[in-house]
Amino acid sequence: MRADTAEPIVRRSLHDELVDRLRTLIVEGALAPGTKVPEKELCARFGVSRTPMREALKVLGHEALIDLVPNRGAVVARLTCDDVDEVFPIMGALEALAGELACANLTDATLTAIRRAHAAMEQCYDNRDLSGYFAHNEVIHELIAEMAGNPTLLTIQNGLQGRVRRARYLANMSQDRWATAIAEHRDMLAALEARDGARLGAIMRAHLEGKRATVKAALEQAEAQAAE
Amino acid sequence: MRADTAEPIVRRSLHDELVDRLRTLIVEGALAPGTKVPEKELCARFGVSRTPMREALKVLGHEALIDLVPNRGAVVARLTCDDVDEVFPIMGALEALAGELACANLTDATLTAIRRAHAAMEQCYDNRDLSGYFAHNEVIHELIAEMAGNPTLLTIQNGLQGRVRRARYLANMSQDRWATAIAEHRDMLAALEARDGARLGAIMRAHLEGKRATVKAALEQAEAQAAE
DNA sequence: ATACACAATAATGTATGCAAAATGCAATCA
DNA sequence: TGATTGCATTTTGCATACATTATTGTGTAT
Numbered sequence: 337m338r339a340d341t342a343e344p345i346v347r348r349s350l351h352d353e354l355v356d357r358l359r360t361l362i363v364e365g366a367l368a369p370g371t372k373v374p375e376k377e378l379c380a381r382f383g384v385s386r387t388p389m390r391e392a393l394k395v396l397g398h399e400a401l402i403d404l405v406p407n408r409g410a411v412v413a414r415l416t417c418d419d420v421d422e423v424f425p426i427m428g429a430l431e432a433l434a435g436e437l438a439c440a441n442l443t444d445a446t447l448t449a450i451r452r453a454h455a456a457m458e459q460c461y462d463n464r465d466l467s468g469y470f471a472h473n474e475v476i477h478e479l480i481a482e483m484a485g486n487p488t489l490l491t492i493q494n495g496l497q498g499r500v501r502r503a504r505y506l507a508n509m510s511q512d513r514w515a516t517a518i519a520e521h522r523d524m525l526a527a528l529e530a531r532d533g534a535r536l537g538a539i540m541r542a543h544l545e546g547k548r549a550t551v552k553a554a555l556e557q558a559e560a561q562a563a564e
Numbered sequence: 565m566r567a568d569t570a571e572p573i574v575r576r577s578l579h580d581e582l583v584d585r586l587r588t589l590i591v592e593g594a595l596a597p598g599t600k601v602p603e604k605e606l607c608a609r610f611g612v613s614r615t616p617m618r619e620a621l622k623v624l625g626h627e628a629l630i631d632l633v634p635n636r637g638a639v640v641a642r643l644t645c646d647d648v649d650e651v652f653p654i655m656g657a658l659e660a661l662a663g664e665l666a667c668a669n670l671t672d673a674t675l676t677a678i679r680r681a682h683a684a685m686e687q688c689y690d691n692r693d694l695s696g697y698f699a700h701n702e703v704i705h706e707l708i709a710e711m712a713g714n715p716t717l718l719t720i721q722n723g724l725q726g727r728v729r730r731a732r733y734l735a736n737m738s739q740d741r742w743a744t745a746i747a748e749h750r751d752m753l754a755a756l757e758a759r760d761g762a763r764l765g766a767i768m769r770a771h772l773e774g775k776r777a778t779v780k781a782a783l784e785q786a787e788a789q790a791a792e
Numbered sequence: 793a794t795a796c797a798c799a800a801t802a803a804t805g806t807a808t809g810c811a812a813a814a815t816g817c818a819a820t821c822a
Numbered sequence: 823t824g825a826t827t828g829c830a831t832t833t834t835g836c837a838t839a840c841a842t843t844a845t846t847g848t849g850t851a852t
Contacts, residue, residue, distance in 0.1 A: 347634070348634075349834095349836095374802095376803075376804095384837090385838070386836095386837080386838090387618075387836055388835080390804090390805090391622045394619045395622050398627070406576070407842085407844060408845095409803070422715065423716055425661060426661065426714070426716060428661075429660065430654070486650050486654070487650065488647075488650040488651055488724075489654050577805065577806090578805075578806075579805085602833070603834070604832090604834095613808070614806095614807080615806055616805080616806065618834090634813095635833085635834055636815090636833085636834075637834065
């Protein structure tokens, strides 16, 4: 270690740490939707007492990642079709805003990074590598969201993103939809390169509407299967 | 009480109740920004123990209504100019979306209510009654937000609204800005009556941008005074 | 056999107690 | 006189104990 770095000592409180860990577990899918999560079990899992765990659960409940039923504990929130119809238009409006702001602030470094991610994504598309496609896709959206330079916006976007993230992986895109999505992304890149915020915003809104339809269809299919 | 009302028995937990009460205190201004709020004092005030109070504080911290400094307690969040620049564009995007959705769902009853609130607001404008103007203004925006029929959107809007509400009352609108705001509201009403969602959305975005400028100016003035 | 009632159990909700960190104050030294 | 260090006090962080509410399992009556 260099002597002049003197990096600040980070000492996080347990509840903060727990919020992050639990959120990851839920968003990544280790805790399946509908799962009951008794405090006691979580406490044992993380080796903490109930006090900080409860504080964390309250926060996650407020984020709508879990449902807190009074006197009956917490359940990992399920994503319904109605939720999809609610959340995606909001994400569309926010991504459109992020796109506009990102155009205004765009640095060459970030544009290069986005170009690289886009190229990698196209590669995955050519190879029909859906999971790779999703990964690079996510990077692009994250880069744009960060480039917007609005921490509050980023926080809200991440919150909504967390709620729908798992469902998005269910989405078995049709070849048709996939081709459309790629075309939209090419337009996005072009708008970015032209620093055309208004156009980028419009594209992103349309893009999110497409995502909404895809995810909703996948969710309806999943629900139908579950009902069998 | 009528026998057939059978209103559901609401038994809220203390932390839920506390979140609401504290939020009201902060948003309404009873707890001034910058005020330190020691747990002990709040507990004494509400006659509860520290556990539910801490759970409530964590939630409010996550809402950005208070700043939670590790090992140093909670401070009622101050609204900076940067915050205004961050929050208002987001509110603009969300109100625009709400406006579009509201146009799609608009009922005659709600339109009538909005017309009434608008008329009352115009009356206040004529009388130079700023606080009455704000009250009716808020009603209009709430009616539109509710008419959007998107609970998630409403929740996010309310959260952001809470953060800037107090600052908005600082705004001593110039005659010029006030006239512009009224004109924008007339356009909004016209767009609503025409069920023209796209136009309403555009107006609301512009309207919020105007609000941003006004509030920011007021905030800068307040900060300058405080610095003296 | 089913349905209801009641008790036993387990979970959540709340309060309190202990440990650790931060603040304020005073004493000491330059 | 001013700054710094050490201690006392206060406050937060966490754990545990108690209270209250749901759940479930069993027994009894129909």
